[in-house]
Amino acid sequence: MKRDFLSVLDFTQDEIMETFETAQSMKANIPQHLNDLRGKAMALIFEKPSLRTRTTFDIGIQQLGGFSLYLSPAEISLGKRESVYDVAKNLERMVQGIMIRTFGHQIVVDMANYANVPIINGLTDYSHPCQAMADFLTILEVKKSFNGLKLTYVGDGNNVAHSLMFAGARLGVNVTIGCPKGYEPKPEAVKDANEAAKETGARIIVENDPFTAVKNADIVYTDVWASMGQEDEAAERRKIFLPFQVNEELMGAAKDDAIFMHCLPAHRGDEVTDGVIDAPYSVVFQEAENRLHVQKAIMYKLLK
Numbered sequence: 001m002k003r004d005f006l007s008v009l010d011f012t013q014d015e016i017m018e019t020f021e022t023a024q025s026m027k028a029n030i031p032q033h034l035n036d037l038r039g040k041a042m043a044l045i046f047e048k049p050s051l052r053t054r055t056t057f058d059i060g061i062q063q064l065g066g067f068s069l070y071l072s073p074a075e076i077s078l079g080k081r082e083s084v085y086d087v088a089k090n091l092e093r094m095v096q097g098i099m100i101r102t103f104g105h106q107i108v109v110d111m112a113n114y115a116n117v118p119i120i121n122g123l124t125d126y127s128h129p130c131q132a133m134a135d136f137l138t139i140l141e142v143k144k145s146f147n148g149l150k151l152t153y154v155g156d157g158n159n160v161a162h163s164l165m166f167a168g169a170r171l172g173v174n175v176t177i178g179c180p181k182g183y184e185p186k187p188e189a190v191k192d193a194n195e196a197a198k199e200t201g202a203r204i205i206v207e208n209d210p211f212t213a214v215k216n217a218d219i220v221y222t223d224v225w226a227s228m229g230q231e232d233e234a235a236e237r238r239k240i241f242l243p244f245q246v247n248e249e250l251m252g253a254a255k256d257d258a259i260f261m262h263c264l265p266a267h268r269g270d271e272v273t274d275g276v277i278d279a280p281y282s283v284v285f286q287e288a289e290n291r292l293h294v295q296k297a298i299m300y301k302l303l304k
């Protein structure tokens with residue numbers, strides 16, 4: 001049975017930890033893994049822009065001996081030029097795996113149902129699982145263990161927030177989302193996270209005061225206030241989200257040894273100040289690097 005990676009919750013806790021072990025080996029010794037996916041082809045479908053996701057999937061598959069094909073927003077037009085079903089039925093005959101970055105989450109679910117090759121979610125409006133995997137690998141590298149940790153995500157209850165809740169729930173990390181009223185994570189995401197958290201005891205909390213949310217946090221995380229596709233709302237959101245800016249004062253409310261995380265791209269001066277993102281406790285570029293290694297491990301698990 002082929003496996004897909006549409007959500008962090010598609011992997012068990014053990015599978016996530018195994019994936020991290022593989023990623024760490026792949027990170028430590030690139031030459032040793034040059035034949036792991038020899039000759040395998042990945043199609044990379046992008047309906048939104050990208051720096052990290054495109055680069056890390058492209059370089060990642062090559063570091064495992066495979067190759068990739070970038071399909072830009074102008075090329076495929078999923079569901080417009082051609083149906084999602086027909087795209088799936090064509091590509092499954094040509095490649096061994098497909099990564100998709102798109103808008104509606106149902107598109108990746110449909111692709112996974114139609115295609116007989118693994119589908120990897122490279123970001124939808126609903127979730128960004130590869131990002132959360134890289135983030136929790138980074139947390140493990142820095143904090144050495146997940147035991148007793150509290151991650152506070154400050155800002156919009158968006159795709160990144162959803163995937164962080166799912167990862168925290170699976171791995172036993174308490175996750176608090178601090179967001180303005182009306183910008184909470186989707187109720188079904190909170191429900192799914194709470195369901196998964198029953199197995200690990202993780203606490204998932206949604207809070208509307210940024211300082212209360214950040215109290216005792218080991219990790220403070222933020223993301224842009226207007227995601228891709230919400231550009232028209234940017235000016236209005238800037239006013240609403242300003243009290244949720246991660247600046248030195250807000251970081252001061254977290255634990256003394258708290259780290260700062262951001263999926264990037266960052267809008268410096270909006271959701272985060274230069275003083276925070278450039279501080280020694282900021283691990284944002286380590287997160288970006290770990291996209292490469294954790295995605296290699298995910299591709300290996302699904303395509304080998």
Ligand code: CP
Nearest residue numbers: 050051052053263264
């Ligand atoms: N964090 C992330 O997914 O970056 P890109 O949008 O540049 O791929």
Ligand code: NVA
Nearest residue numbers: 158223227228263264
């Ligand atoms: N929430 C952001 C994440 C970008 C990596 C977006 O969807 O645009």
